[in-house]
Amino acid sequence: MIEVVCGALIHDKKVMIAQRNYGSAKGKFEFPGGKVESGETLEEALIREWKEECGIIIENIQFLEESIDHQDGNTIHLTCFVCSSKKIPDKPKVHSQFIWTTPEHIYDHNFFESDKILVEKLKEKWPCLIEQMK
Ligand SMILES: Nc1nc2c([nH]c(=O)n2[C@H]2C[C@H](O)[C@@H](COP(=O)(O)OP(=O)(O)OP(=O)(O)O)O2)c(=O)[nH]1
Numbered sequence: 001m002i003e004v005v006c007g008a009l010i011h012d013k014k015v016m017i018a019q020r021n022y023g024s025a026k027g028k029f030e031f032p033g034g035k036v037e038s039g040e041t042l043e044e045a046l047i048r049e050w051k052e053e054c055g056i057i058i059e060n061i062q063f064l065e066e067s068i069d070h071q072d073g074n075t076i077h078l079t080c081f082v083c084s085s086k087k088i089p090d091k092p093k094v095h096s097q098f099i100w101t102t103p104e105h106i107y108d109h110n111f112f113e114s115d116k117i118l119v120e121k122l123k124e125k126w127p128c129l130i131e132q133m134k
Contacts, residue, residue, distance in 0.1 A: 004078045005046040006033030006115075007058060008122055010133040011088055014100040015122065017109060018054070021096040024072060029099070029109040031080060031118070042079050054089040054098075060133065065121035069114035080118040082125075084133045102126075 008031050009016040017029045032053050036045040043061050050058045064080045092098055099109065103123040111119070122129075 001075045001077050003036040003042070003045075004033060004076050005036055005042050005049065006031035006078060006080050006118075007046050007050055007061070008064065008080060008082045008118075009050075009054075009058065009088075010082055010084055010129055011100070013130045014102060015106070016089070017099050017101060017106060017111065018092065018095040019097045019099070019109075021092075021094060025112070027110060029106075029111045031115070032095070033080075043081070046081055046083070050083075053094050055093060056085045056087050056089050058083040058085045060084040064125070065118045067114060067117045071114070076114075078114070078118070080115075080121075082122070082129055082133070 018032050019029050020026050032050060033046060034049040036042060047058060061081050061083045064082050066079045069076045089098055103119055103126050106119050
């Protein structure tokens with residue numbers, strides 16, 4: 001089982017999604033994140049991945065939802081968090097673009113099918129989250 005974390009950054013009543021520019025899922029949109037390294041907590045891994053991939057320090061990290069998926073012969077345990085930050089990412093480093101959207105419009109983009117449960121939870125909690133993450 002591969003442990004993966006991802007983060008839904010909320011700012012100004014929008015959530016950020018990012019388009020992969022690498023690997024077998026190139027072209028797909030995701031919540032930025034990646035594999036948890038040995039000795040790291042899920043939160044530490046998420047902070048590291050966001051710093052590496054998006055160049056910002058995330059904060060107010062809160063568990064959103066988790067899911068299990070099978071990809072390329074591996075079982076992925078994906079844990080999604082919501083977060084905020086003082087600064088929003090500017091130019092993508094490893095992604096081809098960042099898009100700011102709302103949960104209802106995430107699947108207007110070619111988003112990971114396996115993330116549907118995460119997006120449903122985001123929709124459910126959205127009114128509360130945008131108040132908290134102002
Ligand atoms: N980051 C992220 N990964 C996701 C999402 N949904 C989903 O199924 N995944 C899967 C795709 C990959 O199989 C796995 C993440 O692996 P990755 O290759 O991005 O991890 P990484 O950044 O640590 O990359 P690497 O060092 O192994 O190259 O999780 C999502 O919303 N965000």
